[in-house]
Amino acid sequence: MSGSEFILRLDGVHSHYGMIEALKGASLEVNRGEIVSLIGANGAGKSTLLMTTCGDPQASKGAIHYEGRDITSEPSHMIMRSGISVVPEGRRIFSALTVVENLQMGAFFADREQIEHDLAHIYTLFPRLKERQSQQGGTLSGGEQQMLAIGRALMARPKLLLLDEPSLGLAPLVIAQIFEIIQAIRDEGVTIFLVEQNAHRALQISDRGYVLENGEIVLQGKGSELLTNDEVKRAYLGG
Amino acid sequence: MNFLRVKLVDATLAALLTALLSIPILGTHIISEPGYIGLEWDGWKVFIAVALVFSVRLFQEQLRPLARVTHLMPDMAPALRFTQNRRLVMMLLLFVALIWPFFSSRGNVDIATLALIYIMMGLGLNIVVGFAGLLDLGYVAFYAVGAYSYALLSQYFGVSFWLALPLSGLFAASFGFILGFPVLRLRGDYLAIVTLGFGEIIRLVLNNWDSLTGGPDGIGSIAKPTLFGLEFSRQAGAGGIPFHEFMGIEYSGMYKVIFLYLLALALVVFALFVINRLIRMPVGRAWEALREDEIACRSLGLNPTNIKLSAFTLGATFAGFAGCFFAARQGFINPESFTFIESAIVLAIVVLGGMGSQVGVILAAIAMTVLPEIAREFDQFRMLIFGGVMVLMMIWRPEGLLPTKRPVMEMPHG
Numbered sequence: 001m002s003g004s005e006f007i008l009r010l011d012g013v014h015s016h017y018g019m020i021e022a023l024k025g026a027s028l029e030v031n032r033g034e035i036v037s038l039i040g041a042n043g044a045g046k047s048t049l050l051m052t053t054c055g056d057p058q059a060s061k062g063a064i065h066y067e068g069r070d071i072t073s074e075p076s077h078m079i080m081r082s083g084i085s086v087v088p089e090g091r092r093i094f095s096a097l098t099v100v101e102n103l104q105m106g107a108f109f110a111d112r113e114q115i116e117h118d119l120a121h122i123y124t125l126f127p128r129l130k131e132r133q134s135q136q137g138g139t140l141s142g143g144e145q146q147m148l149a150i151g152r153a154l155m156a157r158p159k160l161l162l163l164d165e166p167s168l169g170l171a172p173l174v175i176a177q178i179f180e181i182i183q184a185i186r187d188e189g190v191t192i193f194l195v196e197q198n199a200h201r202a203l204q205i206s207d208r209g210y211v212l213e214n215g216e217i218v219l220q221g222k223g224s225e226l227l228t229n230d231e232v233k234r235a236y237l238g239g
Numbered sequence: 240m241n242f243l244r245v246k247l248v249d250a251t252l253a254a255l256l257t258a259l260l261s262i263p264i265l266g267t268h269i270i271s272e273p274g275y276i277g278l279e280w281d282g283w284k285v286f287i288a289v290a291l292v293f294s295v296r297l298f299q300e301q302l303r304p305l306a307r308v309t310h311l312m313p314d315m316a317p318a319l320r321f322t323q324n325r326r327l328v329m330m331l332l333l334f335v336a337l338i339w340p341f342f343s344s345r346g347n348v349d350i351a352t353l354a355l356i357y358i359m360m361g362l363g364l365n366i367v368v369g370f371a372g373l374l375d376l377g378y379v380a381f382y383a384v385g386a387y388s389y390a391l392l393s394q395y396f397g398v399s400f401w402l403a404l405p406l407s408g409l410f411a412a413s414f415g416f417i418l419g420f421p422v423l424r425l426r427g428d429y430l431a432i433v434t435l436g437f438g439e440i441i442r443l444v445l446n447n448w449d450s451l452t453g454g455p456d457g458i459g460s461i462a463k464p465t466l467f468g469l470e471f472s473r474q475a476g477a478g479g480i481p482f483h484e485f486m487g488i489e490y491s492g493m494y495k496v497i498f499l500y501l502l503a504l505a506l507v508v509f510a511l512f513v514i515n516r517l518i519r520m521p522v523g524r525a526w527e528a529l530r531e532d533e534i535a536c537r538s539l540g541l542n543p544t545n546i547k548l549s550a551f552t553l554g555a556t557f558a559g560f561a562g563c564f565f566a567a568r569q570g571f572i573n574p575e576s577f578t579f580i581e582s583a584i585v586l587a588i589v590v591l592g593g594m595g596s597q598v599g600v601i602l603a604a605i606a607m608t609v610l611p612e613i614a615r616e617f618d619q620f621r622m623l624i625f626g627g628v629m630v631l632m633m634i635w636r637p638e639g640l641l642p643t644k645r646p647v648m649e650m651p652h653g
Contacts, residue, residue, distance in 0.1 A: 028261035056537060080488050080540035106539055107529050108521060156540065 005031045006065075007052065007160050007191050008084075013062035013236050015045075015052040022048040024215040025062065030160070035186050037194040037202040037223070038147050039236055040212035046195045047089055049212065050164050053193075057078045066160070081109065085091045085158035089165050091149040095138025101128055102137050102148055106155030115155070122151040126180060143174035150181065167198045179205055199236040203227045212238070245295060254293035261288045336504055339498045348493075348500045352568065354608040355503035356561050361588040361600040362510050363557025368586065369595035370518065371550035372530030373423070374431040377438025378585050380418075381555040381576035385562025387445060390458040390572050400464035401565050404560060411559025412552045414441075419551040423544055438582055446574040456575025462503060463495070464567050471495035499568050505566060510557050511597065517553065526550050527595075584645040588626075591632055593639025602640055 008030040015023035022045045030036045040046050052059050055076035064072045071079050080086070085106075094102050103122060107115050123130035126147045132140060137148060146166055153161060163182065167175040169234065183205055188193050196202035203209050204225035211232060219231065226232050265284040270277050295302065340348045360382060367375045388407040392398035398406070422433050445452050452458065463471060469482040471494055482498075483490040525546045529536050530581050533543050566572050588607050592599030611621055632639075 054538065075542075076537050077540050077542040080538060086538045088534060088538050092532050092538070094531040094535065096531055097524075097527060101524065105524060108525065108539060108541060154538070 034207040035192045037206040039199040045215040083159040085153035086162040093137040100133040106152035250296040253296040257292040358604040359561040370526040377434035379581040380438040380441040381558035382562040385559030386566040389563040407563035408559040412556040415552040415555025423547040459571045515629035599641035
């Protein structure tokens with residue numbers, strides 16, 4: 001793939017939490033229509049990389065380009081309005097709001113017709129959410145909450161969807177379901193950047209993958225290649 | 240039995256602590272005779288306190304069922320959460336509220352007017368604390384800004400109540416906005432402390448800026464509101480017409496009291512209408528979402544600062560209206576009326592009513608203003624009773640009198 005196709009590009013991005021440097025010059029590219037996953041151990045800086053892309057915290061060095069535009073120093077809420085959506089770690093749904101209200105919050109700046117249209121679409125992706133639409137978000141099961149979080153992010157009609165550990169704390173059967181849905185979303189034309197600890201699952205559905213270690217990208221390649229890479233196998237796939 | 244010994248030790252310790260605390264407070268009282276001031280030891284109150292704490296502590300387990308009488312209390316929430324005839328009941332209540340002052344005493348109507356002022360403030364603070372989840376301990380500042388706006392405009396420029404009312408709201412809102420900008424980056428406790436400080440600053444400025452505000456002496460003879468230019472005094476000012484002459488009826492001081500009451504009622508109805516609209520609008524939903532999860536809000540492209548600022552500013556506006564009305568009703572204001580206790584009472588109203596519940600806030604405001612008036616004889620113990628009620632409420636109904644029933648909107652589905 002040629003370089004001009006990328007939708008998101010990070011060039012030597014550094015990021016700090018106070019004095020602690022969590023990212024030490026990470027560079028990666030996400031091309032239009034791909035599923036790209038970022039794997040790595042606990043504390044490698046995966047979530048930081050994802051959140052830095054969202055501008056929270058902002059990169060202290062390096063550049064982030066989205067659709068050819070420099071978004072490195074844009075405020076977080078403006079980035080989130082420009083076609084990037086994020087499903088944050090731990091889902092962070094509004095537990096006192098109902099399912100349908102949660103979804104509506106995802107399309108805060110859209111008009112009523114668009115919301116109605118998109119709601120119907122989300123309900124075909126996640127029939128479970130339709131059943132539970134007037135239930136409070138906090139009463140849903142973990143898997144349903146994850147679906148709700150993804151649905152809410154999709155309500156903003158993103159071109160690029162960032163997912164932070166969507167498999168976290170879910171049963172294997174539910175994880176399989178979530179990953180199927182992620183593929184379905186990609187097939188609809190949404191580019192997906194996935195941060196996962198569950199490296200095996202993530203790489204299976206990914207076109208390409210990056211391995212992050214101590215705030216640096218140490219390995220990259222096609223998803224299938226990384227799956228068979230000895231180093232990756234040893235470190236992240238349990239043999 | 241070991242268990243019994245543990246309990247005995249615990250009860251004894253509690254009793255000792257009580258003794259330590261109560262000896263200087265309850266055990267002595269001051270004797271002041273001509274030429275002599277001294278302390279007299281009076282032990283029986285201490286003894287009662289110690290005995291009470293000891294026995295309650297010892298029989299804690301046995302007493303516990305008493306604390307669960309909440310099961311016996313009728314759950315009035317569903318009855319008040321009428322959905323079917325809601326509109327009808329509201330209309331009926333409003334009708335009663337409009338009619339009753341004509342058949343009531345002057346004192347009662349006065350108290351009701353006071354209650355309405357607190358309802359107004361409770362509704363305003365409810366936006367900030369109940370919906371947006373921002374703990375504001377200096378709400379009285381905006382009340383003071385509203386009151387002084389009218390008082391000063393009236394004194395220096397002769398501005399009428401009706402023009403000053405929107406201006407007071409506007410001034411209070413701009414103070415909310417100015418304060419909100421730097422402060423709303425803070426979270427929870429920090430925000431509470433800064434707002435508390437702000438409330439005190441406003442009061443101290445009013446108290447010390449003698450040349451403008453008259454300092455502790457306050458501002459007097461503030462013009463009363465008029466009804467389309469009709470005045471409610473016995474003799475009208477220059478060029479004015481008194482209400483009773485215009486209507487061709489006998490003068491009575493009661494007209495003014497009822498007029499003020501109806502005016503306050505109209506303001507509250509207006510506030511209810513506006514706030515009800517707001518919470519059904521996207522901005523209302525955003526307040527709630529912000530209260531739930533700020534990070535999620537940001538990830539959805541919402542700007543938390545703007546959302547907080549809108550809640551803060553709108554909340555302040557209603558305090559401004561309430562303040563303006565307060566100044567007009569009293570005819571005299573000084574900084575004494577805007578101490579921290581006012582902030583505390585309004586906050587108590589919001590918490591007692593059930594954060595975010597408007598009917599709850601109204602009930603709590605009525606309870607907080609009417610009950611102290613009824614229990615005038617217990618004046619000295621007012622704060623004690625107040626504290627006790629707060630503690631009991633937190634045990635029995637930690638979510639307030641009427642926990643929020645959020646307005647749920649459903650999209651039609653084809």
